[in-house]
Amino acid sequence: MKRRLLLAGFVAALAAKAPPLHAADLVVGPHAPYATIAQALTAARRGDRVVITAGLYREATLVVRTPHITIEGRDWPVLDGESLRTVLIIAADSVTVRGLVLEHTGVSNLDDRAGIRAEDVRGCIIEHNRLRDNLFGIYIQRSADCIVRDNEVEAHGASQTTSGNGIHMWYSPGTRVERNRVSGQRDGIYFEFSPGGVTTDNVSEHSQRYGLHFMFSDSCRYERNVFRDNTSGVAVMYSRGVVISHNRFERAWGSGAYGLLLKEILGAEIRGNTFSHNSIGLYLEGAVRMKVSDNDFVQNGWAAKVLANADENQFTGNRFSGNAFDVGTNSRTATSTFDGNWWDAYRGYDLNRDGIGDVPFHPVRLFALIVEKHPAALVLLRSPLVAVLDAAERVLPVLTPEALVDHHPQMRPRP
Amino acid sequence: MISANGLRKKFAALEVLDDVSLDVRPGAVTALVGPNGSGKTTFIKIVLGLTRADAGSFSVDGHLADAAGAYRRHIGYMPQAARFPENLKVKDVLALIRALRPDAPRDEELVSAFGLAAEMDKAVGTLSGGTRQKVNAAIAFLFRPSLLILDEPTAGLDPVASGILKEKIRQVRAEGRSVLITSHILAELEELADDVAFLCDGRLRFAGTVAALLERTGQTRLEPAIAALMRIEGARRSALVEPATTTGWPTPAPEAL
Amino acid sequence: MKIVLLVLEAGLRDLTRNRWIVAYGLCFLLLAEGLFWFGGTGPQVALSLLNIVLMIVPLVALVFGTIHMYASREFVELLLAQPVPRPQLFAGLFLGLALPLSGAFAVGAGIPFAWHAGAGTGGGALLALFTAGIALSVAFSAIATWIALSTEDRLKGVGLSLGVWLASTIVYDGLVLAAAAAFADYPLEKPLLGLMLANPVDLARMLVLTQLDVSALMGYTGALFERTFGTGLGTSIAVATLAAWCAVPLALAARRFQRRDF
Numbered sequence: 001m002k003r004r005l006l007l008a009g010f011v012a013a014l015a016a017k018a019p020p021l022h023a024a025d026l027v028v029g030p031h032a033p034y035a036t037i038a039q040a041l042t043a044a045r046r047g048d049r050v051v052i053t054a055g056l057y058r059e060a061t062l063v064v065r066t067p068h069i070t071i072e073g074r075d076w077p078v079l080d081g082e083s084l085r086t087v088l089i090i091a092a093d094s095v096t097v098r099g100l101v102l103e104h105t106g107v108s109n110l111d112d113r114a115g116i117r118a119e120d121v122r123g124c125i126i127e128h129n130r131l132r133d134n135l136f137g138i139y140i141q142r143s144a145d146c147i148v149r150d151n152e153v154e155a156h157g158a159s160q161t162t163s164g165n166g167i168h169m170w171y172s173p174g175t176r177v178e179r180n181r182v183s184g185q186r187d188g189i190y191f192e193f194s195p196g197g198v199t200t201d202n203v204s205e206h207s208q209r210y211g212l213h214f215m216f217s218d219s220c221r222y223e224r225n226v227f228r229d230n231t232s233g234v235a236v237m238y239s240r241g242v243v244i245s246h247n248r249f250e251r252a253w254g255s256g257a258y259g260l261l262l263k264e265i266l267g268a269e270i271r272g273n274t275f276s277h278n279s280i281g282l283y284l285e286g287a288v289r290m291k292v293s294d295n296d297f298v299q300n301g302w303a304a305k306v307l308a309n310a311d312e313n314q315f316t317g318n319r320f321s322g323n324a325f326d327v328g329t330n331s332r333t334a335t336s337t338f339d340g341n342w343w344d345a346y347r348g349y350d351l352n353r354d355g356i357g358d359v360p361f362h363p364v365r366l367f368a369l370i371v372e373k374h375p376a377a378l379v380l381l382r383s384p385l386v387a388v389l390d391a392a393e394r395v396l397p398v399l400t401p402e403a404l405v406d407h408h409p410q411m412r413p414r415p
Numbered sequence: 416m417i418s419a420n421g422l423r424k425k426f427a428a429l430e431v432l433d434d435v436s437l438d439v440r441p442g443a444v445t446a447l448v449g450p451n452g453s454g455k456t457t458f459i460k461i462v463l464g465l466t467r468a469d470a471g472s473f474s475v476d477g478h479l480a481d482a483a484g485a486y487r488r489h490i491g492y493m494p495q496a497a498r499f500p501e502n503l504k505v506k507d508v509l510a511l512i513r514a515l516r517p518d519a520p521r522d523e524e525l526v527s528a529f530g531l532a533a534e535m536d537k538a539v540g541t542l543s544g545g546t547r548q549k550v551n552a553a554i555a556f557l558f559r560p561s562l563l564i565l566d567e568p569t570a571g572l573d574p575v576a577s578g579i580l581k582e583k584i585r586q587v588r589a590e591g592r593s594v595l596i597t598s599h600i601l602a603e604l605e606e607l608a609d610d611v612a613f614l615c616d617g618r619l620r621f622a623g624t625v626a627a628l629l630e631r632t633g634q635t636r637l638e639p640a641i642a643a644l645m646r647i648e649g650a651r652r653s654a655l656v657e658p659a660t661t662t663g664w665p666t667p668a669p670e671a672l
Numbered sequence: 673m674k675i676v677l678l679v680l681e682a683g684l685r686d687l688t689r690n691r692w693i694v695a696y697g698l699c700f701l702l703l704a705e706g707l708f709w710f711g712g713t714g715p716q717v718a719l720s721l722l723n724i725v726l727m728i729v730p731l732v733a734l735v736f737g738t739i740h741m742y743a744s745r746e747f748v749e750l751l752l753a754q755p756v757p758r759p760q761l762f763a764g765l766f767l768g769l770a771l772p773l774s775g776a777f778a779v780g781a782g783i784p785f786a787w788h789a790g791a792g793t794g795g796g797a798l799l800a801l802f803t804a805g806i807a808l809s810v811a812f813s814a815i816a817t818w819i820a821l822s823t824e825d826r827l828k829g830v831g832l833s834l835g836v837w838l839a840s841t842i843v844y845d846g847l848v849l850a851a852a853a854a855f856a857d858y859p860l861e862k863p864l865l866g867l868m869l870a871n872p873v874d875l876a877r878m879l880v881l882t883q884l885d886v887s888a889l890m891g892y893t894g895a896l897f898e899r900t901f902g903t904g905l906g907t908s909i910a911v912a913t914l915a916a917w918c919a920v921p922l923a924l925a926a927r928r929f930q931r932r933d934f
Contacts, residue, residue: 299715322716370849376860377852379868382719382877384727385845463753466933483757492753498746500686511682515675515754538689554750564753 028077029053037062037071037079044069052077052100061085067092073099076130081105081113087134090118096125103132107162114139114164115153118146118172126151136164137185140172140194149178155185163208165190169197169217177202187213188230195219205229211252214239222247233258233278240266244273252278259300262287269293275300281323284310284336293317294414302328302368306404311335319413320344320363324381327363327404330372338363342410347394350411361409366393416441416562416593417462422471424457424617431457432468433617439562439610442591444584446604448641449614450648455597458614459564462595463492476561488519493555495566497547501540505531505550508539512554519558526553528579544571552580556587563587563594569603581607605637613641615648675760676767679751683768687740693776696732700724700780708784714793715884718801721781722880725801726873727841729808733773734833737816740769742826749934762929766817766922774809778802800883804876807914811872812836814921821928840873848874865900869910872917879910 026040026048027033034040038059040050046068054075062079064071069092076099081087083106088097095118102115114136118124124146131137137153140146153166166182168190169175175191177199182188188204191197191214200223204211211227212234214220219241226248227234233252236242242265249259259278262268265287274296275281281300284290290313297303299322306313308331315336320326321344340356341363348359367386371378380386417439424432432454439445447455460466462473464484472479478486499508509526526532529549539547548571555563563584569577584594584607598604604611611628613621621628621644625637634640687693703724707717744765751761785791785798816833823829848867852860868874900906 322713322719370853374852374856374860376856376864377849379852379861379864379874379878380845380849382723382726382881383845383874384723384841385849387723387727388842460934465749465752484752484755487753487755490753492750494746494750494753496746497750498743499750500682500744500747502686502689503682507682507685511678512754514678515751515756551750 023047025049025051027051027053028057029055041066041071052079056080058082061087061089063089063091064095064097065092066095068094070096070098071100072096073101073129076101078103081115081134083107086111086113086115086117088116090116090121090124090126093121094123095121096127098125098128101130101132103134105134105136107135112136112139112164112168114168117141118143121146125149130154131166134164136168137166137182139165139168139170140175141168141170143172143175145174146172147176147178148180149176151180153180153182153185153188155183165213166204166207169194173197176200182207182211184208187211188227190214191217191220193217197221198223200224202226203228207231210235212236218242221245226250227252227259232256233261235261235263236265236268237261237263238265240268242268243271244268245271246273248274248276249278249281250274250276254279258283261285262290265290267291270295274298275303280305280328283307284313286310288312290314291316295319296321297326298322301325305329306336307331308333313337314339316340317410317414318342321413325365325368325371328368328372329364329404336404338404338406340408340410341406342413343406346409346411348409355411357409357411359409361406362393362404363406364404365390416476417473417595419458419462419473420471422458422461422473423469424454424461424466425469430617432461435471435614435617435619437612437619437622439593439595439612441561441593442588443609444588444594444596444607445610445612446608446637447595447597447612447614448601448604449620450645453614454617455614456566457617459566459595459597462564463487463490488516488558489561491555491558491560491563493552493563493565493568495570496544497551497554499539499547499550501538503539504536505539505542506535508550509535509554509557512557516558522556522559523553525549525556525579525583528583529553529576545573545576548572549576552576552583556583559592561592563592563596565594565596567598568596569598569600601638601641608637611637611641613644615645620644620648673760675756676764679761679764680767680771683765684772687768687772688775690772692736693772696736696773697776697780699728700777701783704781704784705787708788708791714785714788714791715797717784717791718793718797718880719884722801722804722877722884725777725781725805725808726877729777729805730812730841730873731837733809733812734816734819734837735830737769737773737813738820738829738833739826741765741817741820742829745934752934758930759926762926766813766925769817770810770813773813774806777805777809781805794883797880797883800880803911804880804914807918808872808876811914811917811921814918814925818921818925818928821925821932840871844871845874862900869913872914875910875914875917879907879914882907 026044028037028040032053036059037052037057041062041064044050044066046066049070049072052073054077056078058080078101079087081104083104086105087102097116105113105115115131115134116126117139119141121143122145126138126148128150131153133155138148148167155163163186165187166185166189167177167180170192172194173196175194175197177189179201182204184206186208188207188211193216195218197220203226205228207230209232211230215237218239222244224246228250230252234249252259257279259275259281261283263285267289270290270292272294276298279301281297282304284306286309288311292313292315294317297318297320302325303320303323305328313336315338318341326343326345343361343363346357346361348357350357366389419435419437422432422435449455457466461468464480464487475486476489478489480486531549531553534546568580587594608625610624628640632640632643634643704717704721707720815836819829819832823832848864868878
């Protein structure tokens with residue numbers, strides 16, 4: 001798997017850098033040799049660089065058909081779709097686009113208009129662009145090994161239906177999405193049928209649906225991204241071999257909002273992430289054999305919800321603090337295991353001073369079970385009655401599910 | 416000073432005061448006596464406005480009782496046992512009471528006579544019962560009221576303080592003010608009382624001067640006279656005789672005073 | 673008005689030197705500071721404090737209030753024998769109890785928050801927490817006063833106070849929980865939220881929770897909370913109902929004081 005990723009990266013790098021130094025700069029601007037971008041694109045030969053100077057350009061959808069060229073903005077030229085069309089289409093391999101402002105595609109029900117669309121190409125690089133007020137920001141379809149980095153994608157779509165995704169990958173394996181900032185789109189970053197992608201160091205926020213939404217994309221990696229204030233959080237579905245590490249999932253609030261929703265996922269690694277201020281931090285639905293380790297769950301409604309159909313998941317070395325409920329489940333016979341986590345709600349002792357509590361911890365509290373069964377009982381959250389129930393439960397742990405027990409609760413959070 | 420007319424009070428089924436009419440005259444000390452539960456305290460509380468009568472009326476120094484309690488300007492009250500908020504200092508208590516009657520004339524004599532100046536900065540909770548009773552007495556006399564109501568005034572006072580208080584009572588009487596006093600110490604009443612009002616089972620069985628009482632009972636001293644009254648009442652009660660008419664004790668009329 | 677202030681002043685002088693009141697304030701001070709000391713952020717401390725406030729404030733206001741009112745009996749009689757109208761005396765007496773109780777809580781819990789400059793607690797949350805604590809102090813002081821004025825037997829009065837405490841902090845919520853389970857097939861959220869209005873302890877809890885972001889985290893029901901109690905209108909209704917929970921027992925106590933025989 002890793003080798004394939006490396007190979008993909010190598011090919012991409014090769015595609016971007018291998019061709020000869022650009023033979024010529026084709027400068028576009030009111031007082032430049034080329035008055036329109038379209039003219040320059042038509043004239044450009046393999047290896048050339050089209051330099052667009054500052055200005056406002058309103059042209060029919062631009063299509064790049066020459067491979068191995070670079071389109072570069074100087075002082076942020078603005079390419080305006082006038083609410084009528086896709087702005088730029090990459091239809092040749094190894095094209096680089098950088099330094100452009102692309103805006104106002106307008107909304108259409110017929111086609112997925114985008115600021116930049118890459119179609120059936122290999123090895124494109126889209127970097128340091130600003131995409132504003134587009135239906136879709138960057139749309140990669142049926143393309144391989146593209147790199148999307150350091151772009152700013154921003155929209156203020158009124159609703160999910162009048163808004164598209166920020167960075168959209170469809171049938172595009174091996175895409176690298178790095179250091180982008182996406183805000184206000186429907187889904188910030190979207191992967192479908194795009195295996196082997198690497199998504200790192202992005203910030204995706206204020207999405208109308210998911211900060212990251214991905215489906216049917218095996219063997220992807222997500223690292224050091226920040227997903228915050230997204231209406232529904234992040235959803236990862238129908239994939240296997242996914243690695244999600246050191247991301248922050250923050251402030252996904254409301255009904256049906258999850259810091260991270262894992263649905264029908266097989267064998268993912270969830271490591272070193274922070275889940276904070278989410279209605280549900282981590283939601284496991286039909287997720288099997290997850291390794292959830294070393295994450296911080298801070299001040300979520302439910303830190304983790306493990307549904308009955310989520311089997312054989314292992315939670316180890318995580319830190320749970322300030323959550324209204326640490327673990328919720330709708331099952332009394334869950335097969336997931338918790339071992340060696342730190343729970344701020346743990347009240348046990350450690351006589352032999354080995355750092356491990358001598359009394360097992362039951363992270364599913366009675367009140368959490370009651371609420372699972374009778375959601376309306378949530379009105380009693382933080383009621384003194386619940387404190388009494390908790391106390392009773394410590395004395396009579398028979399009330400809570402036997403299976404969900406941490407036999408080695410940590411006395412201190414692991415650093 | 417007190418003119419009570421037909422006072423009645425019932426607590427649940429118990430008739431605590433049954434048509435009590437009593438005048439307390441100025442310039443005299445009236446001893447209000449009777450066995451426990453005879454209605455003495457209830458009578459006092461009605462006059463003070465602490466308790467409301469079911470029927471009847473009264474006035475103090477000619478002033479009818481009013482809802483705002485302004486008539487209480489004319490009364491100084493010394494309850495049987497005073498309890499003040501424990502953490503208040505003596506001076507706080509006196510300051511509060513003084514401030515409640517800012518315009519009244521002052522009589523601080525007892526404050527100095529009892530040597531309360533030395534106690535001013537002590538918290539009330541730390542005082543001995545006797546000292547608290549001194550504060551209590553000083554408060555009652557503080558405003559030169561025309562009527563003093565003293566409930567077991569010397570209980571808890573040492574003989575010296577007791578003597579000072581009695582002297583004060585005499586002084587008040589000499590000034591033409593009136594004093595209504597209850598006490599179980601009959602010898603003390605003998606020293607002070609001019610008039611006697613005797614309550615039993617909520618009815619006024621005797622009201623008149625000490626001389627009249629002695630004459631009626633054929634005794635020479637107040638103590639045996641009152642004892643005789645109680646005996647007669649006790650006998651009447653155990654004989655279940657209809658009261659008042661058969662005892663030979665006339666229902667007191669105002670002119671008897 | 674002057675008389676109210678005089679009696680209140682005496683009450684304040686007395687209770688600010690009362691060791692129970694001082695201990696009560698210190699208890700909040702140490703708890704809050706301790707929670708900060710153990711690394712709590714402002715909102716966490718506020719949330720932990722909320723549980724304590726919901727349990728302890730009604731308990732202390734009821735039991736201490738009842739005992740205090742019984743202990744003040746002779747003093748009240750002495751004051752009633754002065755030329756003082758009863759309503760003013762009552763106002764002074766009640767404030768003399770409710771202010772020290774609220775003050776002990778507010779100062780005790782307030783100092784750590786002031787010291788740590790809120791430590792990230794939102795202004796709304798702090799306002800809600802302190803409003804809730806003070807409102808509970810006042811409401812349950814009023815109930816305690818009413819009990820002490822209505823029950824001659826002191827032991828019975830204190831027992832009644834404890835009963836009210838148990839009922840409002842535990843039993844009532846137990847019944848709500850039972851109702852939630854018994855009528856699980858019906859859409860219960862709104863009726864249950866209505867039931868929350870009928871108990872000052874629940875009401876205070878709602879008021880604070882909606883300000884502390886907790887309920888927002890709780891999915892559908894939480895969202896409904898938020899919409900019900902978190903909006904301007906909802907908060908106003910909650911505050912108004914809480915005020916009614918202070919005013920009604922107070923009015924009953926005042927009426928009792930006005931009419932009763934001492």
